[in-house]
Amino acid sequence: MKALICIGHVPDTTSKVKFTDGDTKFDTTDIQYIVGPYEELALTRLLDIKDAGTDMHITAINVGLSETEPTLRKALAMGADEAIRVNAEPTDAAFVAKQIAEVFKNGEYDVIVTGKESIDYNGGQVEGMVGAFLDIPSVSGASLFEVEGDKIKLEQEIDGGKQVLEASFPFVVSAGKGFAKEPRIPNMRGIMMARRKKLEVVEPVEQNKLTEVVKHYLPEAKPACKMVSPDNVEELVRLLHEEAKVI
Amino acid sequence: MAVLIYTENFDGKFKKSSYELISYGVEIAKQQGTDAIAVTIGDVDEASLKELGKYGAKKVFKVVNPELKDFSAQAYTAVIQQVAKNNNADVIIFGNNPSGRAIAPRLAVEMEAGLAAAVVAIPSSLSPFTVKKRAFSGKAFADVVVNSDVKVVTLSQNSYKIVENPTDIAIEDFTAEIPANSYSVKPVEVVKNTGKLSVTDAEILVSAGRGLKGPENWGMIEEMAEILGAGLSCSRPVSDLGWRSHDEHVGQTGKVVAPNLYIAVGISGAVQHLAGVNGSKVMVCINTDADAPFFEAADYGIVGDAFDVVPKLNEAFKKFIAEG
Ligand SMILES: Cc1cc2nc3c(=O)[nH]c(=O)nc-3n(C[C@H](O)[C@H](O)[C@H](O)COP(=O)(O)OP(=O)(O)OC[C@H]3O[C@@H](n4cnc5c(N)ncnc54)[C@H](O)[C@@H]3O)c2cc1C
Ligand SMILES: Nc1ncnc2c1ncn2[C@@H]1O[C@H](COP(=O)(O)O)[C@@H](O)[C@H]1O
Numbered sequence: 390m391k392a393l394i395c396i397g398h399v400p401d402t403t404s405k406v407k408f409t410d411g412d413t414k415f416d417t418t419d420i421q422y423i424v425g426p427y428e429e430l431a432l433t434r435l436l437d438i439k440d441a442g443t444d445m446h447i448t449a450i451n452v453g454l455s456e457t458e459p460t461l462r463k464a465l466a467m468g469a470d471e472a473i474r475v476n477a478e479p480t481d482a483a484f485v486a487k488q489i490a491e492v493f494k495n496g497e498y499d500v501i502v503t504g505k506e507s508i509d510y511n512g513g514q515v516e517g518m519v520g521a522f523l524d525i526p527s528v529s530g531a532s533l534f535e536v537e538g539d540k541i542k543l544e545q546e547i548d549g550g551k552q553v554l555e556a557s558f559p560f561v562v563s564a565g566k567g568f569a570k571e572p573r574i575p576n577m578r579g580i581m582m583a584r585r586k587k588l589e590v591v592e593p594v595e596q597n598k599l600t601e602v603v604k605h606y607l608p609e610a611k612p613a614c615k616m617v618s619p620d621n622v623e624e625l626v627r628l629l630h631e632e633a634k635v636i
Numbered sequence: 637m638a639v640l641i642y643t644e645n646f647d648g649k650f651k652k653s654s655y656e657l658i659s660y661g662v663e664i665a666k667q668q669g670t671d672a673i674a675v676t677i678g679d680v681d682e683a684s685l686k687e688l689g690k691y692g693a694k695k696v697f698k699v700v701n702p703e704l705k706d707f708s709a710q711a712y713t714a715v716i717q718q719v720a721k722n723n724n725a726d727v728i729i730f731g732n733n734p735s736g737r738a739i740a741p742r743l744a745v746e747m748e749a750g751l752a753a754a755v756v757a758i759p760s761s762l763s764p765f766t767v768k769k770r771a772f773s774g775k776a777f778a779d780v781v782v783n784s785d786v787k788v789v790t791l792s793q794n795s796y797k798i799v800e801n802p803t804d805i806a807i808e809d810f811t812a813e814i815p816a817n818s819y820s821v822k823p824v825e826v827v828k829n830t831g832k833l834s835v836t837d838a839e840i841l842v843s844a845g846r847g848l849k850g851p852e853n854w855g856m857i858e859e860m861a862e863i864l865g866a867g868l869s870c871s872r873p874v875s876d877l878g879w880r881s882h883d884e885h886v887g888q889t890g891k892v893v894a895p896n897l898y899i900a901v902g903i904s905g906a907v908q909h910l911a912g913v914n915g916s917k918v919m920v921c922i923n924t925d926a927d928a929p930f931f932e933a934a935d936y937g938i939v940g941d942a943f944d945v946v947p948k949l950n951e952a953f954k955k956f957i958a959e960g
Binding site (some may be wrong): 400402403405408426427430434443475481482483486508509510511512513514515516518520521522526527528529530532540543545546547548549550551552553554555556557560566567570597598599600601602603605606607611612614615616617618621622624625626628629630633635636 | 642644646678696706707708709710713733734735737738739740741742743744745746749750751753754766768769770771772773775776777778779780781782783784820821822823824825826828829834836840858864876882885888889890896897907908911915916918920921922927931932934935936937938939940941945948949952953955956
């Protein structure tokens with residue numbers, strides 16, 4: 390199996406979110422960047438399958454400027470075999486998807502794996518868009534990816550339950566919760582080896598910019614939490630009914 | 637031009653989220669001076685279809701075809717695209733739920749449309765089309781401008797209120813071409829979460845964390861949910877430890893929920909947990925530790941031991957409900 394895994398370069402989940410330039414841009418001061426948590430699960434699952442003896446070659450891809458290379462190196466340190474960076478600012482999901490589709494066409498890959506959503510703009514768009522650009526099936530929010538002969542067994546979240554699917558190559562799937570249990574943490578050997586692995590830089594193809602983020606807002610500050618004594622729980626019930634009107 | 641809304645049905649029934657979508661679409665149509673129309677795939681009885689008129693939809697297209705029995709992102713996208721083309725739809729709306737997330741991005745590419753995902757409000761401007769969306773896992777919002785002629789939107793659940801707008805609704809059958817190979821990823825089985833109120837549908841969620849010490853202590857939590865007619869959810873370690881099933885896990889890597897009331901028992905309130913619940917209208921925190929970060933996000937709090945507070949609270953809720 391030759392897998393192309395799409396790695397987002399996103400702010401650490403504990404980051405304090407701030408904006409600059411009249412709230413048009415995310416303020417990157419003091420921000421640590423990480424491999425997106427869903428992509429970590431996706432890569433972990435592919436590595437587990439490889440370790441279990443399935444023939445597997447994993448290419449990590451990111452669409453981004455040179456500052457994303459440490460994130461790609463981390464994917465290599467976790468165990469990906471090689472990496473590709475498409476040298477462009479990821480302006481919107483369609484742009485990113487178009488680049489990934491192009492790389493897929495130019496290589497001999499069987500499957501594309503993305504995360505369920507990126508944790509910055511929470512779009513969950515790339516997987517479906519790649520599927521449409523390539524005219525191949527897309528499965529979103531998968532909680533299972535298992536090799537069964539020449540087929541892959543998948544589970545996809547649907548409203549009120551899940552759908553079990555049988556897929557043949559090529560297809561694109563986004564990894565949700567359950568794809569793997571715990572994300573792998575790179576060890577020293579992995580980090581050393583990652584330095585020597587191939588990281589190829591390719592130039593982007595054109596794609597119209599269809600959407601643009603123009604302004605950010607922080608949520609309105611909440612009023613302080615109203616404290617109720619543990620010996621007067623009736624007061625909480627009254628507040629929820631009379632003040633908050635939620636029961 | 638028209639606003640087209642995909643209203644998903646569940647075994648022939650609509651959920652509250654479909655009425656939210658219609659209300660939202662009708663408001664945009666009003667601002668544009670166009671009509672809001674709906675499409676649903678699968679058999680729905682007339683009374684349920686008429687119900688969509690109550691919220692202002694002018695027409696609903698019903699697509700009944702046994703080939704579409706199982707969900708396929710490719711097939712469903714093709715059907716909705718045909719309805720959109722035939723009706724010159726320029727704004728197409730989905731719920732930000734599993735089917736919407738699977739279809740909307742494909743449709744956007746097919747129609748060369750920009751997609752605004754996880755939107756939380758009516759567009760602040762129609763030209764340029766500017767709409768507010770969730771960003772940074774609820775830690776912020778962003779205005780996104782969609783530059784294309786056709787716009788695709790997915791609306792976050794519980795972020796737009798249902799408005800009645802009674803209209804005479806026309807019901808029309810629609811026959812769509814289904815592209816070959818739409819089911820090359822073959823559906824084998826559908827597993828439904830039966831009998832359980834799903835975490836994303838529940839208007840009240842009772843949620844508990846590692847503070848409960850073990851799965852054997854969930855009785856009082858289940859009891860609270862039962863009294864309130866609420867759904868159950870939990871923090872990630874609780875589902876990782878196998879104390880509760882995975883479909884109850886909420887947060888950054890679990891489900892994103894936005895109930896009217898979220899009651900958190902023995903949950904510390906780590907940012908990754910809050911990322912999934914900060915869209916709730918009202919949050920209550922019950923925790924022994926007065927410094928637990930959840931108190932900063934909560935509206936109401938009790939510093940106390942869950943094993944003492946929850947049974948007392950259950951009695952108080954019971955009394956409140958009995959007294960109507
Ligand atoms: C990338 C990433 C993604 C993550 N995604 C998620 C996610 O989606 N969802 C999620 O929940 N977490 C997520 N986490 C984990 C998160 O950081 C926290 O570790 C987790 O939320 C803590 O769960 P908890 O509050 O149940 O447990 P703890 O942190 O152990 O807190 C238990 C709380 O219970 C209180 N307590 C103890 N005894 C009692 C008692 N008798 N009565 C009342 N209160 C009591 C304690 O004071 C404490 O505040 C993620 C972490 C990472 C790194
Ligand atoms: N710039 C990028 N480069 C590579 N993959 C990306 C990029 N942005 C997003 N992805 C992938 O697409 C998934 C969904 O992203 P999004 O549609 O932005 O929510 C992420 O989980 C990643 O796997």
